[in-house]
Amino acid sequence: MGEVRKLQKKLRQIENLEIKISQSLTPEERVKIFRKAELRTRLAELLLQLSGPQQTPGIVGEGKQEKMKRQVEATSEALPSHSPSATKIPKIPKIPKGEAEPTGRQKKTDSQKETVTRGETGRQEETGGQRETGAGGEQSETCLAVTDTSPKDNQEDAEFTALKASWEKAKFRLRSLEGHSDIITCVVAVDNLVISGSRDTTVKVWHVPTATEQRNLGGHTGGVTCLSAPPPEYCRRLAWDRSLGDKERFILSGSADCCVRIWALSTGQCVKSIYTFNAVTALCFVPEGDGYIITGSDGGKVQAWSWQTMDNCQSINAHEEAVTSLQSQGPLVFSSSSEGGVSVWEGLCTNRDPLRLLHHWDAKVTGCGSQGGRLTLSPRGDRLFVAYGRANLRILNWRTGTVCRLTNHSSIAGVTDCVHQTGGLLIGSCYDLANGESTLNLFSLPQCRYLASLTCADAPRILCFAAWLTGSGGHRWVTGGRDLTVWEQLPSSGKQRGDVTTKRDSRLDASLMESEGDSEDEEHSDDYDDDKEEDYTSQDASESGSTSWLRCVLQ
Missing domain, CATH: 2.130.10.10 (YVTN repeat-like/Quinoprotein amine dehydrogenase)
Known part of the structure; x- marks a missing residue:
């Protein structure tokens, strides 16, 4: 997973470099941007490996695998080849299935489901006192209330199904x-x-x-x-x-x-x-x-x-x-x-x-x-x-x-x-x-x-x-x-x-x-020490990415 994270960081830096100072690129920056296709191809190769049956499913969408394969094949002649990494890639924890309200996780059974009550509907139940301004430590547990399935829930499901079907035809x-x-x-x-x-x-x-x-x-x-x-x-x-x-x-x-x-x-x-x-x-x-x-x-x-x-x-x-x-x-x-x-x-x-x-x-x-x-x-x-x-x-x-x-x-x-x-x-x-x-x-x-x-x-x-x-x-x-x-x-x-x-x-x-x-x-995809020659930042385009763009470093 380390190489994937490293490639992601480099691609983000290149994308932000293009966004921020596209009209005043130095020769070194142009070389870095020129390498974007090569880095993308390598990232696509690794993501295809991660999406294989030996890894946790869901990392790469099925519909994108063929596109990534075509991307790798199309650039294989123009770009240097890379051998797959021998490093064992850790499994990513599976994301639980089921529907959820916006403030927590929801699990449905045959007769009942857990729903998160929201403050804006007047049904919120707080598990603790309000966090102090600027508090850092552990976050408060999300409050879950167990309710029986009601006709209203069934109606909402039906309305959602109809809405989903209409957008599929949009x-x-x-x-x-x-x-x-x-x-x-x-x-x-x-x-x-x-x-x-x-x-x-x-x-x-x-x-x-x-x-x-x-x-x-x-x-x-x-x-x-x-x-x-x-x-x-x-x-x-x-x-x-x-x-x-x-x-x-x-x-x-x-x-x-x-x-x-x-x-x-x-x-x-x-x-x-x-x-x-x-x-x-x-x-x-x-x-x-x-x-x-x-x-x-x-x-x-x-x-x-x-x-x-x-x-x-x-x-x-x-x-x-x-x-x-x-x-x-x-x-x-x-x-x-x-x-x-x-x-x-x-x-x-x-x-x-x-x-x-x-x-x-x-x-x-x-x-x-x-x-x-x-x-x-x-x-x-x-x-x-x-x-x-x-x-x-x-x-x-x-x-x-x-x-x-x-x-x-x-x-x-x-x-x-x-x-x-x-x-x-x-x-x-x-x-x-x-x-x-x-x-x-x-x-x-x-x-x-x-x-x-x-x-x-x-x-x-x-x-x-x-x-x-x-x-x-x-x-x-x-x-x-x-x-x-x-x-x-x-x-x-x-x-x-x-x-x-x-x-x-x-x-x-x-x-x-x-x-x-x-x-x-x-969350930690950028936490690695990059070599100096591989650093995709500059004084005008630091790792803070779009922060520099928002600071209006527009030379």
């Missing part, structure tokens, strides 16, 4: 939005418009039904790292002050140039620029009281700005490293950082110190700190879904500090970059380091039960995601990374053929959830 048409000259780092949707921010320093507005660029918003002097769209009622207030129409919508953009810019979408005019004195790595809008803009910096600072006056209300040294994500849920604000910490803030609707810290859970609790990667958040009630660059999603109960894992990839070579919720769905992106395949995995909410996976040939790594429902109830998504792509759902009854392959991975079905106490090989 068809999507894909269209590319071409115009950015560098990586797309963020996307948001406003009505029929998509707004994208890129490392090329521009913000672009796209009309989705026609797949055309409507406006190019230039003004930032550094890469654009984050976007946010204030609600219509707050846009009307600013539009009134700026003598614009009542239906005007605004967009917020944050950049490595230390500025937050506010744009009027109808005119493309920058109506306000806020200088933050720090490279902006994340932002969100809090729709409480007069409204607040919350920004996060590459140095871990969280700042609050009045929407009414645009003045700075509060500056907090909230995290030790770069703030990677900011999300609001009513009066609550959730922040994450590259060292693995997650904080929960309450908006007090005051012009002075509007944020008050409710909870802080460090990397020992979240389990996301050992990799030093790019955490992205998606809140839902008491639960916080966390993508942190590995094959699993984390589900943190931010009130109690209880953490569970949701399997988002059947192979330990998977990388999850973003997580999103829309229309009763939880959607996790996944990129396979071994074969370069990008996938969107769909789970039903609130149970987080696996539905299906969507992929298309040659899809690039998905770094950002936006989604909404059309007037007819269909799904429309936009994914960003090296390309900006619109995913438009087609009627299942129509004859038009979709561009997307829908499949189901039985390993995700059988291992929806496992408790935090269980082992996970991927």
Whole structure:
């Protein structure tokens, strides 16, 4: 297993190297990137060995074995051959089968099943006192309540079965939005418009039904790292002050140039620029009281700005490293950082110190700190879904500090970059380091039960995601990374053929959830001492991976 882990680390470093400084590669870095195909082939060979009958099943999906074999055969002539390692590979503990609620493991029998009660439904039973802020030690046991199977459970199972069957037949048409000259780092949707921010320093507005660029918003002097769209009622207030129409919508953009810019979408005019004195790595809008803009910096600072006056209300040294994500849920604000910490803030609707810290859970609790990667958040009630660059999603109960894992990839070579919720769905992106395949995995909410996976040939790594429902109830998504792509759902009854392959991975079905106490090989996949000549890091692209990207080292 050691060589697999070593190859995974090198491939992650190469992928992050390409993402961060693709326009200023040194000759040595170009050589490292050139070796990506060789490393992928070797990783595919090892994963095929691990997926054999002598090893624990489920490490590599059955459907991918043939693809990996073809990949190995196609590159065998161009690349140096490798003999299989003679080291005995330890068995990976089997993941228990059965369905699960989002905060623990669920086991069904003929007459009864164990279900985890959730705080957001009012049925949560705590096993102990609330963990202290920033507590590290052992995590509290997940509380399980035994209940009899009821007609309601049978109805939910039937509804889930019908939903799963409908997604197995889903068809999507894909269209590319071409115009950015560098990586797309963020996307948001406003009505029929998509707004994208890129490392090329521009913000672009796209009309989705026609797949055309409507406006190019230039003004930032550094890469654009984050976007946010204030609600219509707050846009009307600013539009009134700026003598614009009542239906005007605004967009917020944050950049490595230390500025937050506010744009009027109808005119493309920058109506306000806020200088933050720090490279902006994340932002969100809090729709409480007069409204607040919350920004996060590459140095871990969280700042609050009045929407009414645009003045700075509060500056907090909230995290030790770069703030990677900011999300609001009513009066609550959730922040994450590259060292693995997650904080929960309450908006007090005051012009002075509007944020008050409710909870802080460090990397020992979240389990996301050992990799030093790019955490992205998606809140839902008491639960916080966390993508942190590995094959699993984390589900943190931010009130109690209880953490569970949701399997988002059947192979330990998977990388999850973003997580999103829309229309009763939880959607996790996944990129396979071994074969370069990008996938969107769909789970039903609130149970987080696996539905299906969507992929298309040659899809690039998905770094950002936006989604909404059309007037007819269909799904429309936009994914960003090296390309900006619109995913438009087609009627299942129509004859038009979709561009997307829908499949189901039985390993995700059988291992929806496992408790935090269980082992996970991927958690220590990077714990090895690499030789100096094999070090895939640099001063501008350190092992912290996407952390450096979020720190906006954009030379």
